[in-house]
Amino acid sequence: MSDRYSQIVNSLPGRLIAGRVGLPQPTPLERHRPGAPVLAGRALLGAAPGGRLAGPLAKALADAGVETATVDADELRSAAADAGLDAAIFNAGAGGEQRFKALVFDATGIADSTQLVELQRFFHPTVRRLERCGRVVVLGTPPAACSGARERTAQRALEGFTRSLAKEVGRGATVQLVHVAPKAEGELASTLRFLLSPRSAYVSGQVVEIGPPVVKKAPAVDWERPLAGKRALVTGASRGIGAAIAETLRRDGADLVLLDVPALASDLAAVAKALDAETIELDITEEGAPAAIAERLSDGVDVVVHNAGVTRDRTIAKMPEERWSTLMEINLSSEERIDDALLEAGLLRANGRIVCVSSMSGIAGNSGQTNYATSKAGVIGMVEALAGDLAKRGATINAVAPGFIETQMTGQMPIAIREAGRRMNSMSQGGLPVDVAETIAWFASPASTGVNGNVVRVCGQSLLGA
Amino acid sequence: MNPKTRPVAVVGGNRIPFARSNSAYSKASNQDMLTAALDGLVDRCSLDGERLGEVVGGAVLKHSRDRDLTRESVLGTRLAPETPAYDVQQACGTGLEAAILVANKIALGQIDAGIACGTDTTSDAPIGLNEDLRELLLDANRERSTGGKLKQLARLRPGHVVPAIPRNEEPRTGMSMGEHCALMAAEWGIGRDEQDELAALSHHNLAAAYERGFNADLVTPYLGLERDQNLRPDSTVEKLAKLGPVFGGPDGTMTAANSTPLSDGASAVLLASEEWAAERGLPVLATFAEGQTAAVDHVHKREGLLMAPAYAVARMLDRAGLTLQDFDLYEIHEAFAAQVLCTLRAWEDPVFCRERLGRDEPLGSIDRDKLNVNGGSLAAGHPFAATGGRIVAGLAKALQERGGGRGLISVCAAGGQGVVAILEAPGDGATAKKTTKGGKR
Known part of the structure; x- marks a missing residue:
C-alpha cells in the first residue's frame, strides 16, 4: 500500500471518516512472501452434482498443502479421501464461526440453466465467511467445449456470476472463473496455486483457460523454485x-x-x-x-x-x-x-x-x-x-x-x-x-x-x- | 505365568439414581454415594461378608483426603473388610477403565470376582486453598524459629481468602469441554435439530425403560430419589428448540439440553469368572469380550477433543475381527449429543476413515434404532466416573433381555481420551423383537 490516500483511510480516524462519508476504503492487499504457504487459512471446497473436477481439485489442494473443508456431499468426500485430503466437513446449518480464506467451487456439473442455482446454494451461506484478502475460484467447462446448447448456455452464464461476485466480495478478495477443457483436468496445480495465493493479489474478475498440456509429461516442479535451471x-x-x-x-x-x-x-x-x-x-x-x-x-x-x-x-x-x-x-x-x-x-x-x-x-x-x-x-x-x-x-x-x-x-x-x-x-x-x-x-x-x-x-x- | 485366559462374566450391577448438581445429593460425599452403590450391589448379588478378589473404582473430582476412596468405601460396606481395593482415574473413562482392569485380572485367573465402580459429585466438590496462601503456609512451616514463621505469616493479605475452585477446562487449551465439543460440532457440520432429536430420544428411551421396569434391578433409591433427577419424560424436540446455546457462541448449536448437566451419583458392576458365578447361582448376563483405549492430540494436531472413541473402536474392531455393523446394541456415552453425532459421522466419512484411521473403506453407518435404546447420559445425567458402570450393567442386562447378542460401548473422556469395550451374550437374540418393540417410544 504505497499511496497516501490508502494510508490515511487505513488509519483509525481516517477509517471512521471515510466510512461515514462513503469514500472508498482500500484494503491493504496481502502479497506473497517466500516460504509462505499457498493459502494462509482454510479453503472450502464445493461442487455442483455431477461435476468432473472434484477429484483433480482435491488432489491439487492436497498437493498444495491447503487445509480444506468440504460440504457434506458423498461425491466430494470420496474424492477428498481418494486424493488424500484430510478435509473437515462444513455444514452451513451447523452454525459456528468458521471462516475461510478461499471458496473453491466445481461448477462443471452445471449442464442446464436451471442448475445454476447451485451457485446460489453454495455461495449464499458462505460468502460472508470469506476472510480478508480471500480467494474465490469457480471452475467451469469452456463453453465451446460443451456438448449441448443447454450446457453451453449454462457454462457461459458462469462468467456473469464471477464478474459480479468479484465486485461484491470487497476487502481485498478476488474472484476468478477457470475454464478447464476436457483432458486438462490434470493441469490445475500451477493455476490453482497462483489464484489461491497472495501472488494473484491484484488479479480479479478474470477468466482463465486451461487446456490440454502442450508437453506429454509435465516435469516435476520445486514449487519454491520452479524456474531453477531455466x-x-x-x-x-x-x-x-x-x-x-x-x-x-x-x-x-x-x-x-x-x-x-x-x-x-x-x-x-x-x-x-x-x-x-x-x-x-x-x-x-x-x-x-x-x-x-x-x-x-x-x-x-x-x-x-x-x-x-x-x-x-x-x-x-x-x-x-x-x-x-x-x-x-x-x-x-x-x-x-x-x-x-x-x-x-x-x-x-x-x-x-x-x-x-x-x-x-x-x-x-x-x-x-x-x-x-x-x-x-x-x-x-x-x-x-x-x-x-x-x-x-x-x-x-x-x-x-x-x-x-x-x-x-x-x-x-x-x-x-x-x-x-x-x-x-x-x-x-x-x-x-x-x-x-x-x-x-x-x-x-x-x-x-x-x-x-x-x-x-x-x-x-x-x-x-x- | 498363566498363558490361558478365560471368559469374564458381567454378573450384575447397581447404581443410585443420578441427581442434578447441588440438589438431592448436595450433602453426600463421594464416599457416601460409592458406599451406597456398593452396598446395593452386595444386596442384589448376596455378597454379604464375601471376600472379593478386588474392588476397583475412582472419582474424577476428588478431595485430597480421599486418597484411597475405593478402599475406604469398601470398608464401609458389608463386603468382607479383607477385600482389597484401589483407585483409578481416567476422567469420564474411569468407570469403564475400572471394568477393563477387573476383567483382565479375572481373565488371567489372578482373581475370580471383582467389582468395578465409580462415583462423582459436582456438589460436594473439592475447593483448594488459595495457591499463594498454600505456598505461604508451606514457607512458614519450613521456618525453624517462631520469629521466622511469624515473618512469613506477615505476608498474609486479604486476597488470600479467595479459594481455588476446580474448573471444567482442559489444562492445555484453557477451553471447556463444551467449547471443545462446539468446535467438533462445527468441524463435522452437526446441526442443532439432530442434536435436539438425539436428546429428546434419550429422555423418551430412559423414561420407557423405567416404565417397563428395566431399571428395577439396576437402580436402588437413595436420599429420596427413585429415578434419575434429570429425566424429562415429556421432553420434545419443539421444547428443546427454544433453548439458547450455551457453547459455541451466539450461533452455537449446543444447549443445556443437548449437553449433559453436572450431576452426582455412583455405580458399581460385578464381574466374575463363569464358575464363580455358577457356584453362587448368579446369572451370566453377558461376557466382557474386549476393551480398548485411545487418545488423540487435541493440542497440536487439533483433533477434536472427544474424537478418541472413534479411533479406539476402529482399533478394537480390527483386533476382534468385527465390523461396525456386527452389533445388536450400541451404547455411545452422550457427553454431548454432538459428540455422539460427530463420532457416527466420522465412522461414515471416507476422509476421516482414510486419513485418520488409515482404512480404505469407511466403517459405515449403524442402525440408529440400536443406539442407546434404554436412554443415555443426556437423560440420566453424567456423574463422570459413574457412567461406565451404568453403561456396562445396563448393556449386559439389555443383551440378556433380548436373548443374546453383541453390544458396543464407547465413552469419551477429557484429555483427548476414549475408552471402548465389547460385551457379548450367548444366544441368537430370539427375544429381540419383543424387547426392541418395548424399548421404543
Missing part, C-alpha cells in the same frame, strides 16, 4: 515492472538475461548485479537486433518475456507518423521479429514460454493512446495467433494486461487522472509491479503446461473495458 530473457528490465519481473523470476530460480537500451545501461547493470544476471544492451528496434539476441541465446532459452514498451501519447489528430511508428516498432513489431528469429533458430527450448505484456488500454481503448492501444491489442493478437503453433512445439504464449500499476510513470500523472485510475477498480487501489511479475511467473512456470493463449488482466478488476 534461462529467461526479460526485455525492458532496467526499471519498474521489468525490474520486478526480473526479481521475481530470479526468486523462482531462473538464470536471467536482462535486456534494455544502451541509454539505460547503468540502471540495467545495477539490476543485473543484484540478480547475478547477464545483460544485453541493445535497441530492439535495430535491424540486426533479433539476430544479435539469437546469437547471445545460442544455447537456447526457456522463457522470453517481452516487457519493453513505451507510451507516446497524442490524440490521433495531433499524432505525427514518427511518434506512431517508434512506438509500434518497440511495442509490437520488434517482438514479432524476435519471436521469429528465436523460433526459426530453434532456440526456444522444450516446454518453453513466451510471455507478453499487453495493457488494459489494448482491451478498453484510451483517449490519447491510439498508437499504444493499437500496439497492445496487437500483442493480444500475437498471443492468439501463435498459441496453436507454439502448442505443437510444446511451448506456450500468454500475455498479462496490467491496469493501473504504481510506477515512476504513474507517479508523474496529474493527480486527478492518477486518483481516478487508482480507485476505479474493485480493489480501490493501484497494483504494484510485483503483481504483474507474479502473473508472468505463473505463465513462465514449467508446471503451467496447460496455460496457453491466455490474456489475463492484472487490474484489480478495473471498470475500464471490463
Whole structure:
C-alpha cells in the first residue's frame, strides 16, 4: 500500500471518516512472501452434482498443502479421501464461526440453466465467511467445449456470476472463473496455486483457460523454485515492472538475461548485479537486433518475456507518423521479429514460454493512446495467433494486461487522472509491479503446461473495458 | 505365568439414581454415594461378608483426603473388610477403565470376582486453598524459629481468602469441554435439530425403560430419589428448540439440553469368572469380550477433543475381527449429543476413515434404532466416573433381555481420551423383537 490516500483511510480516524462519508476504503492487499504457504487459512471446497473436477481439485489442494473443508456431499468426500485430503466437513446449518480464506467451487456439473442455482446454494451461506484478502475460484467447462446448447448456455452464464461476485466480495478478495477443457483436468496445480495465493493479489474478475498440456509429461516442479535451471530473457528490465519481473523470476530460480537500451545501461547493470544476471544492451528496434539476441541465446532459452514498451501519447489528430511508428516498432513489431528469429533458430527450448505484456488500454481503448492501444491489442493478437503453433512445439504464449500499476510513470500523472485510475477498480487501489511479475511467473512456470493463449488482466478488476 | 485366559462374566450391577448438581445429593460425599452403590450391589448379588478378589473404582473430582476412596468405601460396606481395593482415574473413562482392569485380572485367573465402580459429585466438590496462601503456609512451616514463621505469616493479605475452585477446562487449551465439543460440532457440520432429536430420544428411551421396569434391578433409591433427577419424560424436540446455546457462541448449536448437566451419583458392576458365578447361582448376563483405549492430540494436531472413541473402536474392531455393523446394541456415552453425532459421522466419512484411521473403506453407518435404546447420559445425567458402570450393567442386562447378542460401548473422556469395550451374550437374540418393540417410544 504505497499511496497516501490508502494510508490515511487505513488509519483509525481516517477509517471512521471515510466510512461515514462513503469514500472508498482500500484494503491493504496481502502479497506473497517466500516460504509462505499457498493459502494462509482454510479453503472450502464445493461442487455442483455431477461435476468432473472434484477429484483433480482435491488432489491439487492436497498437493498444495491447503487445509480444506468440504460440504457434506458423498461425491466430494470420496474424492477428498481418494486424493488424500484430510478435509473437515462444513455444514452451513451447523452454525459456528468458521471462516475461510478461499471458496473453491466445481461448477462443471452445471449442464442446464436451471442448475445454476447451485451457485446460489453454495455461495449464499458462505460468502460472508470469506476472510480478508480471500480467494474465490469457480471452475467451469469452456463453453465451446460443451456438448449441448443447454450446457453451453449454462457454462457461459458462469462468467456473469464471477464478474459480479468479484465486485461484491470487497476487502481485498478476488474472484476468478477457470475454464478447464476436457483432458486438462490434470493441469490445475500451477493455476490453482497462483489464484489461491497472495501472488494473484491484484488479479480479479478474470477468466482463465486451461487446456490440454502442450508437453506429454509435465516435469516435476520445486514449487519454491520452479524456474531453477531455466534461462529467461526479460526485455525492458532496467526499471519498474521489468525490474520486478526480473526479481521475481530470479526468486523462482531462473538464470536471467536482462535486456534494455544502451541509454539505460547503468540502471540495467545495477539490476543485473543484484540478480547475478547477464545483460544485453541493445535497441530492439535495430535491424540486426533479433539476430544479435539469437546469437547471445545460442544455447537456447526457456522463457522470453517481452516487457519493453513505451507510451507516446497524442490524440490521433495531433499524432505525427514518427511518434506512431517508434512506438509500434518497440511495442509490437520488434517482438514479432524476435519471436521469429528465436523460433526459426530453434532456440526456444522444450516446454518453453513466451510471455507478453499487453495493457488494459489494448482491451478498453484510451483517449490519447491510439498508437499504444493499437500496439497492445496487437500483442493480444500475437498471443492468439501463435498459441496453436507454439502448442505443437510444446511451448506456450500468454500475455498479462496490467491496469493501473504504481510506477515512476504513474507517479508523474496529474493527480486527478492518477486518483481516478487508482480507485476505479474493485480493489480501490493501484497494483504494484510485483503483481504483474507474479502473473508472468505463473505463465513462465514449467508446471503451467496447460496455460496457453491466455490474456489475463492484472487490474484489480478495473471498470475500464471490463 | 498363566498363558490361558478365560471368559469374564458381567454378573450384575447397581447404581443410585443420578441427581442434578447441588440438589438431592448436595450433602453426600463421594464416599457416601460409592458406599451406597456398593452396598446395593452386595444386596442384589448376596455378597454379604464375601471376600472379593478386588474392588476397583475412582472419582474424577476428588478431595485430597480421599486418597484411597475405593478402599475406604469398601470398608464401609458389608463386603468382607479383607477385600482389597484401589483407585483409578481416567476422567469420564474411569468407570469403564475400572471394568477393563477387573476383567483382565479375572481373565488371567489372578482373581475370580471383582467389582468395578465409580462415583462423582459436582456438589460436594473439592475447593483448594488459595495457591499463594498454600505456598505461604508451606514457607512458614519450613521456618525453624517462631520469629521466622511469624515473618512469613506477615505476608498474609486479604486476597488470600479467595479459594481455588476446580474448573471444567482442559489444562492445555484453557477451553471447556463444551467449547471443545462446539468446535467438533462445527468441524463435522452437526446441526442443532439432530442434536435436539438425539436428546429428546434419550429422555423418551430412559423414561420407557423405567416404565417397563428395566431399571428395577439396576437402580436402588437413595436420599429420596427413585429415578434419575434429570429425566424429562415429556421432553420434545419443539421444547428443546427454544433453548439458547450455551457453547459455541451466539450461533452455537449446543444447549443445556443437548449437553449433559453436572450431576452426582455412583455405580458399581460385578464381574466374575463363569464358575464363580455358577457356584453362587448368579446369572451370566453377558461376557466382557474386549476393551480398548485411545487418545488423540487435541493440542497440536487439533483433533477434536472427544474424537478418541472413534479411533479406539476402529482399533478394537480390527483386533476382534468385527465390523461396525456386527452389533445388536450400541451404547455411545452422550457427553454431548454432538459428540455422539460427530463420532457416527466420522465412522461414515471416507476422509476421516482414510486419513485418520488409515482404512480404505469407511466403517459405515449403524442402525440408529440400536443406539442407546434404554436412554443415555443426556437423560440420566453424567456423574463422570459413574457412567461406565451404568453403561456396562445396563448393556449386559439389555443383551440378556433380548436373548443374546453383541453390544458396543464407547465413552469419551477429557484429555483427548476414549475408552471402548465389547460385551457379548450367548444366544441368537430370539427375544429381540419383543424387547426392541418395548424399548421404543
